[in-house]
Amino acid sequence: MKIFGFFAGFAFAEKCAQMCPMNIEEVCGSDGNTYTNNCSLETAACELRNAKTGINLVKAYDGTCVDYSNCERACPRILDPVCANAGDNQMRTFGNLCEFRSEICGKGIKSEMARVMHSGECNHESL
Numbered sequence: 001m002k003i004f005g006f007f008a009g010f011a012f013a014e015k016c017a018q019m020c021p022m023n024i025e026e027v028c029g030s031d032g033n034t035y036t037n038n039c040s041l042e043t044a045a046c047e048l049r050n051a052k053t054g055i056n057l058v059k060a061y062d063g064t065c066v067d068y069s070n071c072e073r074a075c076p077r078i079l080d081p082v083c084a085n086a087g088d089n090q091m092r093t094f095g096n097l098c099e100f101r102s103e104i105c106g107k108g109i110k111s112e113m114a115r116v117m118h119s120g121e122c123n124h125e126s127l
Contacts, residue, residue, distance in 0.1 A: 016046035028065035030058045063115040064101075071105035083122035087114035093121040 020039035027035050035041040038059065045057035075098035083093055084100045087109040094100040097116065104114045 014046055014050055016050065017043045025062075026064050027062055028060045030060045031055070032065055032067070034065045061115070066101060066105050066114075071102060073102070075099050075102055081119070081121045082116045083118050083120060084116045085114060091117060091122045 017039055020037060020043060023037055025037045027038055027041050029035055029041050029044070033044075035044065041057070041059055048055045048057050075096060078096055080096040081093050082097050082100055083091055085091055086100070086104055086107075094103070100116060103109075
């Protein structure tokens with residue numbers, strides 16, 4: 001009977017995605033890890049459920065996870081502007097991605113609104 005129970009449990013395990021699209025639309029998981037896209041996050045969450053770990057992995061916010069315990073204090077002086085929302089619903093141009101991450105990390109902004117909108121400077125059309 002124990003063998004039957006094992007196989008019955010295996011038969012009813014949730015089927016997790018084997019292949020995810022290669023599009024890069026990073027999302028931050030509730031575990032603090034950055035996933036390539038929603039599909040890769042959902043696959044990891046499915047595998048955790050099937051392993052019965054008790055961990056409920058969900059999307060925390062769009063974009064790369066920010067490690068608030070290790071904020072960048074000095075960024076390279078490389079001009080590679082990004083247009084971003086630093087969580088205050090205002091689009092601003094940052095000198096580079098490091099400067100954006102440093103600001104949201106330093107201020108402890110955890111809003112899902114804090115994200116890079118696009119490469120390059122912000123303009124009135126992106127508002």
